[in-house]
Amino acid sequence: MFSGAQGQVDALEQLGLFGMVRTLDFPSDCDSLQREFDLNFVAVVNDTVGTMMTCGYEDPKCEVGLIVGTGTNVCYMEEMQNIEVVEGDSGRMCINMEWGAFGDGGELDDFCTQFDHIVDDCSNNPGKQRYEKMISGMYLGEIVRNVLIEFTTKGLLFRGKLSERLKTRGIFETKFLSQIESDRLAMRQIRSILQHLGLTSSTCDDSVLVKEVCSVVSRRAAQLCGAGLAAVVDKIRENRNLNQLSITVGVDGTLYKTHPHFSSIMQETLQDLAPQCQVTFHKSEDGSGKGAALITAVACRVKSEGQH
Numbered sequence: 001m002f003s004g005a006q007g008q009v010d011a012l013e014q015l016g017l018f019g020m021v022r023t024l025d026f027p028s029d030c031d032s033l034q035r036e037f038d039l040n041f042v043a044v045v046n047d048t049v050g051t052m053m054t055c056g057y058e059d060p061k062c063e064v065g066l067i068v069g070t071g072t073n074v075c076y077m078e079e080m081q082n083i084e085v086v087e088g089d090s091g092r093m094c095i096n097m098e099w100g101a102f103g104d105g106g107e108l109d110d111f112c113t114q115f116d117h118i119v120d121d122c123s124n125n126p127g128k129q130r131y132e133k134m135i136s137g138m139y140l141g142e143i144v145r146n147v148l149i150e151f152t153t154k155g156l157l158f159r160g161k162l163s164e165r166l167k168t169r170g171i172f173e174t175k176f177l178s179q180i181e182s183d184r185l186a187m188r189q190i191r192s193i194l195q196h197l198g199l200t201s202s203t204c205d206d207s208v209l210v211k212e213v214c215s216v217v218s219r220r221a222a223q224l225c226g227a228g229l230a231a232v233v234d235k236i237r238e239n240r241n242l243n244q245l246s247i248t249v250g251v252d253g254t255l256y257k258t259h260p261h262f263s264s265i266m267q268e269t270l271q272d273l274a275p276q277c278q279v280t281f282h283k284s285e286d287g288s289g290k291g292a293a294l295i296t297a298v299a300c301r302v303k304s305e306g307q308h
Helices: 003-014 028-037 047-058 114-121 137-153 174-180 187-196 204-239 254-258 262-273 289-304
Strands: 062-068 072-079 092-096 245-252 277-283
Touching (some): 062 254, 072 204, 114 137, 137 204, 174 187, 174 204, 174 254, 245 254, 262 277
Antiparallel strands (some): 062 072, 072 092
Protein backbone atom coordinates (compact mmCIF):
# COMPACT_ATOMS: atom_id res chain seq x y z
CA MET A 1 0.00 0.00 0.00
CA PHE A 2 2.99 2.31 0.34
CA SER A 3 4.29 1.97 -3.20
CA GLY A 4 2.71 5.32 -4.04
CA ALA A 5 4.64 7.00 -1.22
CA GLN A 6 8.03 6.61 -2.92
CA GLY A 7 8.58 10.35 -3.06
CA GLN A 8 7.81 10.77 0.62
CA VAL A 9 10.13 7.91 1.58
CA ASP A 10 12.95 9.41 -0.49
CA ALA A 11 12.28 12.78 1.16
CA LEU A 12 12.65 11.25 4.60
CA GLU A 13 15.99 9.76 3.61
CA GLN A 14 17.12 13.17 2.40
CA LEU A 15 16.14 14.62 5.76
CA GLY A 16 18.55 12.22 7.42
CA LEU A 17 15.73 10.63 9.40
CA PHE A 18 15.98 7.17 7.87
CA GLY A 19 18.14 5.99 10.77
CA MET A 20 15.53 6.82 13.38
CA VAL A 21 13.42 3.77 12.48
CA ARG A 22 14.07 1.00 14.99
CA THR A 23 12.74 -2.50 15.51
CA LEU A 24 10.23 -2.52 18.37
CA ASP A 25 9.02 -5.32 20.63
CA PHE A 26 5.25 -5.08 20.83
CA PRO A 27 3.18 -6.30 23.78
CA SER A 28 1.05 -9.41 23.67
CA ASP A 29 -2.18 -7.52 22.89
CA CYS A 30 -0.66 -6.38 19.60
CA ASP A 31 0.30 -10.00 18.90
CA SER A 32 -3.30 -11.11 19.44
CA LEU A 33 -4.55 -8.38 17.10
CA GLN A 34 -2.08 -9.57 14.49
CA ARG A 35 -3.40 -13.12 14.70
CA GLU A 36 -7.07 -12.10 14.67
CA PHE A 37 -6.99 -9.49 11.91
CA ASP A 38 -3.80 -10.37 10.04
CA LEU A 39 -2.26 -6.99 10.87
CA ASN A 40 1.42 -6.15 10.59
CA PHE A 41 2.63 -3.60 13.14
CA VAL A 42 5.73 -1.79 11.94
CA ALA A 43 5.65 1.51 13.84
CA VAL A 44 4.06 3.13 16.89
CA VAL A 45 3.90 6.94 16.58
CA ASN A 46 2.40 9.51 18.93
CA ASP A 47 0.99 12.86 17.81
CA THR A 48 4.16 14.78 18.73
CA VAL A 49 6.49 12.67 16.59
CA GLY A 50 3.88 12.55 13.82
CA THR A 51 3.65 16.34 13.84
CA MET A 52 7.42 16.72 13.58
CA MET A 53 7.52 14.31 10.66
CA THR A 54 4.57 15.97 8.90
CA CYS A 55 6.27 19.37 9.09
CA GLY A 56 9.69 17.84 8.38
CA TYR A 57 8.45 16.64 5.01
CA GLU A 58 7.77 20.27 4.06
CA ASP A 59 10.74 21.82 5.89
CA PRO A 60 14.00 19.81 6.13
CA LYS A 61 15.14 21.97 9.07
CA CYS A 62 12.26 20.76 11.24
CA GLU A 63 13.85 18.68 14.00
CA VAL A 64 11.51 19.46 16.91
CA GLY A 65 7.85 18.60 17.35
CA LEU A 66 5.61 20.53 19.77
CA ILE A 67 2.04 19.90 20.88
CA VAL A 68 0.18 22.57 22.87
CA GLY A 69 -3.49 21.66 23.03
CA THR A 70 -5.48 19.63 25.52
CA GLY A 71 -2.10 18.30 26.63
CA THR A 72 1.47 19.23 25.81
CA ASN A 73 4.58 17.36 24.71
CA VAL A 74 7.82 17.77 22.74
CA CYS A 75 10.10 15.52 20.71
CA TYR A 76 13.44 16.34 19.09
CA MET A 77 16.35 14.81 17.18
CA GLU A 78 19.17 13.81 19.53
CA GLU A 79 22.74 12.88 18.61
CA MET A 80 23.21 9.12 18.70
CA GLN A 81 26.42 9.50 20.68
CA ASN A 82 24.31 10.81 23.59
CA ILE A 83 21.91 7.85 23.60
CA GLU A 84 23.26 5.12 25.87
CA VAL A 85 20.51 2.53 25.42
CA VAL A 86 21.00 2.15 21.65
CA GLU A 87 24.19 1.01 19.93
CA GLY A 88 25.95 3.29 17.48
CA ASP A 89 27.38 6.84 17.64
CA SER A 90 26.60 8.17 14.18
CA GLY A 91 23.44 9.94 13.10
CA ARG A 92 20.47 11.09 15.14
CA MET A 93 17.42 9.54 16.74
CA CYS A 94 14.03 10.98 17.67
CA ILE A 95 13.47 11.39 21.41
CA ASN A 96 9.91 11.62 22.71
CA MET A 97 10.30 13.71 25.88
CA GLU A 98 6.87 13.44 27.51
CA TRP A 99 7.80 16.75 29.08
CA GLY A 100 4.41 17.18 30.72
CA ALA A 101 5.78 15.09 33.60
CA PHE A 102 8.51 17.63 34.34
CA GLY A 103 8.07 18.92 37.87
CA ASP A 104 6.79 15.66 39.32
CA GLY A 105 9.94 15.60 41.46
CA GLY A 106 9.33 19.08 42.87
CA GLU A 107 11.26 21.10 40.28
CA LEU A 108 8.31 23.48 39.75
CA ASP A 109 7.36 23.99 43.40
CA ASP A 110 8.67 27.58 43.40
CA PHE A 111 6.31 28.44 40.54
CA CYS A 112 3.18 26.68 41.81
CA THR A 113 0.43 28.74 43.41
CA GLN A 114 -2.36 27.68 45.73
CA PHE A 115 -4.59 27.45 42.65
CA ASP A 116 -2.20 25.02 40.94
CA HIS A 117 -2.29 22.83 44.05
CA ILE A 118 -6.10 22.84 44.07
CA VAL A 119 -6.26 21.83 40.40
CA ASP A 120 -3.65 19.13 40.95
CA ASP A 121 -5.35 17.72 44.05
CA CYS A 122 -8.71 17.50 42.24
CA SER A 123 -7.27 15.92 39.09
CA ASN A 124 -7.35 12.24 38.15
CA ASN A 125 -3.58 11.98 38.70
CA PRO A 126 -2.54 14.11 41.71
CA GLY A 127 1.17 14.84 41.82
CA LYS A 128 1.67 13.84 38.18
CA GLN A 129 2.08 15.84 34.95
CA ARG A 130 2.78 19.02 36.91
CA TYR A 131 4.26 20.92 33.96
CA GLU A 132 1.33 19.98 31.74
CA LYS A 133 -1.14 21.19 34.37
CA MET A 134 0.43 24.66 34.24
CA ILE A 135 0.43 24.89 30.43
CA SER A 136 -2.18 22.85 28.59
CA GLY A 137 -5.76 23.53 27.66
CA MET A 138 -7.16 20.80 29.88
CA TYR A 139 -6.24 22.76 33.01
CA LEU A 140 -5.97 26.52 32.32
CA GLY A 141 -9.71 27.10 32.59
CA GLU A 142 -9.74 25.29 35.95
CA ILE A 143 -6.94 27.52 37.25
CA VAL A 144 -8.92 30.60 36.22
CA ARG A 145 -12.12 29.23 37.79
CA ASN A 146 -10.39 28.72 41.14
CA VAL A 147 -8.92 32.22 41.03
CA LEU A 148 -12.38 33.65 40.36
CA ILE A 149 -13.84 31.69 43.29
CA GLU A 150 -11.14 33.07 45.58
CA PHE A 151 -11.68 36.65 44.41
CA THR A 152 -15.46 36.33 44.74
CA THR A 153 -15.17 34.91 48.26
CA LYS A 154 -13.07 37.93 49.21
CA GLY A 155 -15.66 40.29 47.70
CA LEU A 156 -13.46 41.41 44.82
CA LEU A 157 -15.76 40.04 42.10
CA PHE A 158 -19.46 39.69 41.36
CA ARG A 159 -20.44 41.63 44.51
CA GLY A 160 -19.24 38.67 46.54
CA LYS A 161 -22.02 36.42 45.23
CA LEU A 162 -20.71 32.99 44.26
CA SER A 163 -22.87 31.26 41.64
CA GLU A 164 -23.50 27.53 41.83
CA ARG A 165 -22.31 27.11 38.25
CA LEU A 166 -18.93 28.65 39.06
CA LYS A 167 -18.55 25.99 41.77
CA THR A 168 -18.85 23.29 39.10
CA ARG A 169 -15.56 21.73 38.12
CA GLY A 170 -14.76 22.13 34.42
CA ILE A 171 -17.46 24.75 33.79
CA PHE A 172 -14.90 27.41 32.83
CA GLU A 173 -13.51 25.88 29.65
CA THR A 174 -10.15 27.01 28.32
CA LYS A 175 -11.85 28.19 25.11
CA PHE A 176 -13.34 30.99 27.21
CA LEU A 177 -9.81 32.30 27.82
CA SER A 178 -9.26 32.61 24.08
CA GLN A 179 -12.61 34.35 23.63
CA ILE A 180 -12.23 36.72 26.58
CA GLU A 181 -8.67 37.70 25.63
CA SER A 182 -9.59 38.40 22.02
CA ASP A 183 -8.66 41.99 21.14
CA ARG A 184 -11.86 42.25 19.10
CA LEU A 185 -14.16 41.37 21.99
CA ALA A 186 -15.94 44.27 23.74
CA MET A 187 -16.53 44.27 27.49
CA ARG A 188 -20.25 43.70 27.03
CA GLN A 189 -19.46 40.50 25.12
CA ILE A 190 -17.21 39.33 27.94
CA ARG A 191 -20.04 40.07 30.33
CA SER A 192 -22.32 37.92 28.15
CA ILE A 193 -19.87 35.00 28.52
CA LEU A 194 -19.88 35.46 32.29
CA GLN A 195 -23.67 35.50 32.36
CA HIS A 196 -23.64 32.23 30.41
CA LEU A 197 -21.59 30.86 33.31
CA GLY A 198 -24.30 31.91 35.76
CA LEU A 199 -22.51 35.10 36.83
CA THR A 200 -25.53 37.32 36.25
CA SER A 201 -24.40 39.97 38.73
CA SER A 202 -21.24 40.80 36.77
CA THR A 203 -20.38 44.42 36.06
CA CYS A 204 -18.03 46.13 33.63
CA ASP A 205 -15.36 46.23 36.34
CA ASP A 206 -15.84 42.49 36.85
CA SER A 207 -15.27 41.92 33.13
CA VAL A 208 -12.02 43.90 33.24
CA LEU A 209 -10.73 41.91 36.21
CA VAL A 210 -11.77 38.54 34.72
CA LYS A 211 -9.95 39.42 31.50
CA GLU A 212 -6.85 40.28 33.52
CA VAL A 213 -7.00 36.96 35.38
CA CYS A 214 -7.28 35.06 32.09
CA SER A 215 -4.37 37.05 30.67
CA VAL A 216 -2.10 36.31 33.65
CA VAL A 217 -2.85 32.58 33.59
CA SER A 218 -2.38 32.18 29.84
CA ARG A 219 0.76 34.39 29.81
CA ARG A 220 2.38 32.26 32.50
CA ALA A 221 1.52 29.13 30.52
CA ALA A 222 3.04 30.54 27.33
CA GLN A 223 6.17 31.67 29.15
CA LEU A 224 6.64 28.27 30.82
CA CYS A 225 6.21 26.58 27.45
CA GLY A 226 8.69 28.98 25.84
CA ALA A 227 11.21 28.37 28.63
CA GLY A 228 11.00 24.60 28.15
CA LEU A 229 11.40 24.91 24.39
CA ALA A 230 14.36 27.26 24.85
CA ALA A 231 16.11 24.60 26.96
CA VAL A 232 15.54 22.01 24.21
CA VAL A 233 16.81 24.04 21.25
CA ASP A 234 19.78 25.45 23.18
CA LYS A 235 20.75 21.91 24.19
CA ILE A 236 20.63 20.90 20.52
CA ARG A 237 22.92 23.84 19.71
CA GLU A 238 25.39 22.84 22.43
CA ASN A 239 25.36 19.19 21.35
CA ARG A 240 26.36 20.25 17.84
CA ASN A 241 29.04 22.69 19.05
CA LEU A 242 27.42 25.59 17.21
CA ASN A 243 27.59 29.29 18.03
CA GLN A 244 24.29 29.81 16.23
CA LEU A 245 21.54 27.30 15.50
CA SER A 246 18.85 27.66 12.87
CA ILE A 247 16.04 25.17 13.40
CA THR A 248 12.33 24.69 12.73
CA VAL A 249 9.72 23.53 15.24
CA GLY A 250 6.68 21.71 13.90
CA VAL A 251 3.71 22.62 16.08
CA ASP A 252 0.12 21.55 16.50
CA GLY A 253 -2.59 21.95 19.13
CA THR A 254 -5.72 24.03 19.63
CA LEU A 255 -4.28 26.24 22.38
CA TYR A 256 -1.34 27.29 20.22
CA LYS A 257 -3.50 27.80 17.14
CA THR A 258 -6.60 29.46 18.60
CA HIS A 259 -5.45 31.56 21.56
CA PRO A 260 -4.88 35.15 20.38
CA HIS A 261 -1.58 35.72 22.25
CA PHE A 262 -0.16 32.35 23.35
CA SER A 263 2.10 31.75 20.33
CA SER A 264 3.61 35.26 20.29
CA ILE A 265 4.34 35.26 24.04
CA MET A 266 5.87 31.80 23.82
CA GLN A 267 8.11 32.86 20.93
CA GLU A 268 9.19 36.05 22.72
CA THR A 269 10.17 34.02 25.78
CA LEU A 270 12.06 31.52 23.65
CA GLN A 271 14.00 34.29 21.93
CA ASP A 272 14.89 35.93 25.27
CA LEU A 273 16.14 32.68 26.82
CA ALA A 274 17.85 31.19 23.75
CA PRO A 275 19.20 34.17 21.79
CA GLN A 276 21.73 32.02 19.92
CA CYS A 277 18.94 29.97 18.34
CA GLN A 278 16.98 31.18 15.35
CA VAL A 279 13.71 29.24 15.62
CA THR A 280 11.03 29.09 12.94
CA PHE A 281 7.60 27.69 13.74
CA HIS A 282 5.78 25.59 11.18
CA LYS A 283 2.10 24.90 11.91
CA SER A 284 0.96 21.41 11.01
CA GLU A 285 -2.03 21.69 8.73
CA ASP A 286 -2.33 17.93 8.23
CA GLY A 287 -2.15 16.85 11.87
CA SER A 288 0.11 13.92 12.72
CA GLY A 289 -1.41 11.24 10.48
CA LYS A 290 0.71 12.18 7.47
CA GLY A 291 3.89 11.94 9.52
CA ALA A 292 2.85 8.55 10.89
CA ALA A 293 2.27 7.31 7.35
CA LEU A 294 5.73 8.49 6.28
CA ILE A 295 7.39 6.74 9.23
CA THR A 296 5.47 3.58 8.41
CA ALA A 297 6.63 3.78 4.79
CA VAL A 298 10.26 4.04 5.90
CA ALA A 299 9.81 1.16 8.35
CA CYS A 300 8.42 -1.00 5.55
CA ARG A 301 11.40 -0.19 3.35
CA VAL A 302 13.83 -0.96 6.18
CA LYS A 303 12.15 -4.32 6.71
CA SER A 304 12.00 -5.20 3.02
CA GLU A 305 15.67 -4.40 2.55
CA GLY A 306 16.65 -6.42 5.60
CA GLN A 307 18.26 -3.47 7.40
CA HIS A 308 18.49 -3.01 11.16
